[in-house]
Amino acid sequence: MSGFPILSLMLAVPLVAAILCLYAGDRNARMIALVATLIDFALGVVLWANFDIGGAQWQFVERADLFGRFSYKLGIDGMALMLIMLSVFLMPLCILASWDAIKQRVGLYMAMFLIMEVVMIGVFMAQDLLLFYIFFEAGLIPMYFIIGIWGGANRKYAAFKFFLYTLLGSVLMLIAMIAMIAEAGTTDIPTLLNYDFPVEMQTWLWLAFFASLAVKMPMWPVHTWLPDAHVQAPTAGSMILAGVLLKLGAYGFIRFMMPMFPDASAQLMWLVFGLSMVAVVYTSLVALVQNDMKKLIAYSSVAHMAIVTAGLFAFNQQGIEGALIIMLSHGVVSAALFFCVGVIYDRLHTREIDRYGGLAVNMPAYALFFMLFTMASIGLPGTSGFVGEFLSLLGIYEASSVVAFVCTTGIILGAAYMLYLYRRVVFGELTKDDVKAMPDLNPREWAIMAPLAAVALWMGVYPESFLAPMRSDVTTVVARLAPAKPAGDAHLAAGKPKPAAAHGENAHGSSHAGGVQ
């Protein structure tokens, strides 16, 4: 398997399919897109199965010096593998979700989604700084079309805002990249990861990267493009936006900013923590008062991403692992929640919460799935959300108890707005006639809900499957950060056993001490 260019193949399949879709009729385009994304998913599974956990940091490396100044170099580590899996897993579901909802210009739509897939997995595979940037930016084009052509009433404004906002952030990153390439003399990411930039330069580079990634993330106060983009985008567009595109920012944090600029990351930790704390509380409160379901979930995404940034900047194993699991979990759960909105939107063509109510009566299966994803979003033990939030909050607590405290309130608020949403949509009296007429899930919708639910539970019950490939990568990052890491305020120390009763004193003492690090 080692010599086979599986990563290139994963990029080529959707690309070829995208070109075919442009020339195919509506029905064929749907089929081509579904088959291509399923092939890519299958390739992803093969990739995961062949990934050597605990082996070399970079696997499946391919390199071709095609471009003179930079090279076509692909390769993945555990973190990239998991995010690629997330992308290829969500993609066929997105295609299915738009099966009936998209009726106009289907070929173009499917082509845009397939190009989106190429670009997204390309970002995670790229091992060359410029190649990464090209993939990173290229995502703007298909998303601009997806929001602008097939979006809601205010789609043009949202598409512009999305495009220009994210472009403005990214261009500063490009200047930083140019400076890095000039300083280090290479575009090779693995080499750059171990290059020690001068401390003063790091700060500038860090800020430039932050300008770009914070917008993508999105962090408060540059998150305002997200609610607009989400509300206007078609269901599948929101799914992929929340599911994968938001992860690009966090991926950039952990792939570039933290290991490449460890000193600057430590110096500016307060900035990330500060913005994250504001975001968790503020956006949760904003989510609480929304009348638009998609907007509510969009704001909840901002809040979840803020816990991710705080977890990453905790600079310890638990914090980073937790943040990564939240990224994966949020990818699945928010995509599922947007799909839940899409299901009822397709039936009633409104996202206004007050127009619904009592769906538990006539749509029991839907209510069940919606409940599961609501709980996963809140972080109920047993669902994927819990694992990530628990781990990252643990990590954050080690770094700063104040941040941990504020972030935890976000989880409580999260429970408030999600349960409030659920109550208004699903419970209550089934009074409205048009709502009464809504049928329960059809087989296609089942086929989308079931895998999402299965993964959300799998990640909640046995997160080790997802953590294992990433663990050594996180250790590498933590080790890289260790010299710059400021002391946390937790001062964790082994507790002193109480002077116990005379019998069995030694046995008690040792078991206690082992429990705390």
Next chain:
Amino acid sequence: MTADLMLIWPELILTIGGLITLMLGTFMGDRQVGIYQLSSLLTLAAAAAAVVALFGVETTVFSGTLSVDAFGGFAKLLIYAASFICILVAPRFFTGAMRAEYPTLILFAALGMGIMASSRDLMTLYVGLELNSLAAYVLASFMRTDERSSEAGLKYFVLGALASGMLLYGISLLYGFTGTTDFAGIAAAMGGELNIGLIFGIVFVLSGLGFKISAVPFHMWTPDVYEGAPTPVTTFFASAPKVAAMALMTRVVIDAMGPAVGAWQQIVIFLALASIILGAVGAIGQKNIKRLLAYSSINNVGFMLIGLAAGTQQGVEGVLTYLLVYLVTTLGAFLVVLQLRDAGGNQVESIPALAGLSQRRPGLAAAMSVFLFSLAGIPPLFGFWPKYLVFEAAVNANLVPLAVAGIVASVIGAFYYIAIIKTMYFDDKSEVDVTGGGNAVEGTIVAASALWLSAIGYLFIPMLAVASAHAASVLF
């Protein structure tokens, strides 16, 4: 003397070919489009072949007034290629009104531009520039009966004459204070203390050249002339003369003013930022696609000037690569404009009329989107690469604030490019039925350039890098 003549084959071929084309037109009549078109196209091809044949020659001719080198060769190839395409697409546009003067004037303009790109003396510079300009004034008013075209010609002439005057004044100052018109001699004189006369000379020469590349604040003629001139002529103005003027400016700045970096660099930086910002802001309100592309060319010239401002070999390489990619993009975009015709075959230039073009002419709309995203510099389209190169040159020359300002301003530019894409893709179909105007030749050129710009171009980077490095190394 004879030996010198052997080294200017491209110029000789263009002169003789231009005269033959003129004679053909005069004696066989303007109806014989095929014949004089063919003779002009063959002339350009032969001139290009002569440039290629002279590859590797690095020398100066006619007592050092003209240089034969890779830099000039690179620029000439671009100029000839653009002229070739502008002649190729013209007959269909002018239909019955096509005249033999059109290819003849383009040939003479190409001759003048070739001289501009290889001049290394203030006198040859001016001769080449005027030869090009005079041909261009006539071309702009080529449709005599059309009010807009005549107006464009007149405007171009008046403002162009003003620019030439400024340039000449600058030249006279430079000559007066250095005692020579030779670039190398001027450079030697600038190595010492700069006196006020020299600085004035630099300012005036750069202002005059600023007109020719239509850099802000000398850009006022551009939108009017681009809008008024017949579309094939506009295509020509936006492509070949930009290459020539930019190459000339590079030569003057690096060769003649090289030692006085401090004096010219701030001027070029100002021109660059002003062009990027005003080119972007000015484009936002435009309703005519040709006017919009005029602002876009101003905007792109600004980015090229960033590479020039760096004043390094890397910067010049960036400028040359930028010129090539810009040329392909601009030619493609204007050929798309040429194809925009309503059902009656009339040209459509208004942007609102393009609404819903993606449903009427999906291929054309897709190609136009590629050109526009490429002009905006959004990866993975190839327009990203030259922008990267000029910014890299600026950063490496310690001009980080310039690079940051330029790249942030590029976002303003992106706004109007995506606004046209919005019109073509998001808006409902307009009432104007833009369906006519398909053409195999133009379609092929559009498709080929769109394909090249859509990521395939990246495979040519090694080639481009070698060519531009070879060309740029001449100046250092």
